[in-house]
Amino acid sequence: MIKGTAIIKNVLKSTGNTTIFGYPGGAIMPFYDEIHEDAEIENILVRHEQSAGHAADGFARASGNLGVCVTTSGPGATNLITALANAYYDSSPVLAFSGQVPTKLIGNDAFQEADMVGSTVALTKQNYQVKHVDDLGRVFKEAIYIATTGRPGPVFIDLPKDVQNGECTLPDPIPDQVEIIGYNPKVFSTGAKLQVKRALDLIMDARYPLVLAGGGVALSHSNKELEEFINLLRIPVVYTMMGKGVLSDDHPYVLGMLGMHGRKRANFAVSEADVILALGTRFSDRITGDLSQFPGYPDAKVIHVDIDTAEIGKNVPADIPIVADLKLAMEEFLRQLKKRLKNPDKNTINSWWYRYIKELKESSGIPDVKIPGKTGRIVPEKVMFELNKVIQPDDIIVTEVGQNQMYAAHYLNLRKPRTWISSGGLGTMGFGFPAAIGAKVAKPGVEIWLCAGDGSFQMNLPELATVKQHDLKINIVVLNNQYLGMVRQWQELFFEKRYACTNLACKDGLYFPDFVKLAEAYGLEGMRVDKPGDVHDALKQSMASDESFLIEIVAEPESNVLPMLSPGGALNSFYSRRRKKRSIYEWYAKLPRNEFEAKDYKVEIVEDDDVNVYFEKEEQ
């Protein structure tokens, strides 16, 4: 006979999930007691259950493996919900389990009972309440299998206390294999081969074919295949925020992030492409803008590859839908492409990108803003510029949410998949710090950089205790602009500068809180930087520190992240610094479609001037 909690522990060990993030309480005490003196299982004691969930999520994103988090029942469990939703929206494999009141009390509104199965239905890939100890082994194996296969996602398990304490009657409490009828995660639909052929016909015949890479490329580990594919075809790539890092920003064909705060050159490329190969993306409104005007070029064709059938055609109609695990699809693309390239009758590539790609790539570079902003404080672009100089290819960048996130997504040069961790679908302030903790636990050997806003960082600030206690080194860079900056930016643009509840400063105008003192209160070192010239050294000093180090950047309060698409508008319509909508074609000339047009063509019309932007008076 084996106890319920021992079954859980054994499943965790046998599946290699020995690091967990959690916080105890009454209903989960049997489990915590079980692992108490077990040297193999490590629990990172966060300071809030939301952080346990985000840390598990960050762990999963950094490692590519399952992240595990644990809480008690009731308030502990409900504190997890935001984190589960966050993992769900970004397809992150997370296993969460919570204690629950004993089965005989369920439904009686017992102390710290919360209906977690009901509450997480729409926010998890699957959830369970285990009513009998004999089901524990199977449920845990199933949950791990579901979370990590197919389109990954969070799975929640509700664990009544008596089930944890129960004695299992089965001779074999943990099945080796699980089978779930109707759940087939290794997708490569029967027609997919033929669809790949048709897709290649389109791509090789197109003038401006373009790859749009989403987070699915990282999730499916198909970045190598993708890189080989674009190198063979010499076609450019734009990526979504979730796809940042899947190919190196140094790659000559990688044009950067598209969408609302994307690179102008990337949005230009999408607007001009005649064939778009979309890989592992769900065409969120943040990248498409107005769907009726997406992608832009008249009659552009869309090839959409995704593991999740429901994503295909949901937002953007696909001319060629391919339902497949991206890895399998990319292998098939490569196989067929290589065969064609060997065949002299079929190896013609009609793309003209090669003529313009270098010029495009060199446009809209990253500025080194040496002078302070209007109020004498540091402009965020400068911090990104300096970060680019110090971050190493394996370093992991984690962001909070808001302007800090968009500056980082727009400007930072990353080189590898899984070095970018940011809350995409849900946009959860407070995600970054605990996710950075998860990333550090997953990758103890690399530097973790947290790019945070003052608002977001205060959401899960007590995790400073966690990094101190568990000796986890994170480079914390807080862009303290004393505002909920992103919301303030929208207020400036759309609410006539009526800054309703977005000012975080003290009444007397003091920059606060004193983040350096906060770090010190937790036994960590910090440094306040208020001159652009000091940013570099501060980053270096942080890097050299053995412990977590906090850099508070005294940032320009009212700087704006540009470029910015007009919300709900087309991908080619930007806000200029004069608050007026401008067409992308004021910066870039429409691509030539025939030799005559191509004769004197130049890509860029004007240089980018969107740095340190204070909106000026509206143009008449």
Next chain:
Amino acid sequence: MSTSKRKSSDTRVPIALLVYDHPGVMMKVTGLFARRGFNIASISVGHSEREGFSRITIVAEGDEATIEQIIKQLNKLVDVVKVQHLHPDRSTMREFALVKVDVKDNQARQEIMTLVEIYRGKVIDVTTKTMTVEVSGSEQKVDSFIDLLSEFVHIKEIVRSGLVALLRGEESITLD
């Protein structure tokens, strides 16, 4: 049942589901409709031919793209084993209804019985003041029976089972 976003291009589409007989499965299915703003006209559920699995018939409402999304999203639920759109000309569909009416006099009683006979229904309970009848058939047949009945008697109560449907012929929605 739910009433959001109804459009003229909407059609009613019966969908058959084979699902694991787990607690909470109905919540997952109906929760999906609620969350994504899909409309359900009717839903019925019961045991299937196989132990451990239930069979659900949903009549969904929506335009073509919505129906396609509904089917894809249902397919994604781990507890849902099979989903199939049932084309009306390739399937047999029935609904069952119980109707309780007030009966004033013998003439009314006679008229009800005639109507029940025409519709091949049954009188299943009689008191001095009421009659309860059952009728089954296509949704339209049940509708028209109730419409006619309401022309000359007062209907106290109606219970409808929701549509149940099977593919015609040898085709079926089973596990193997």
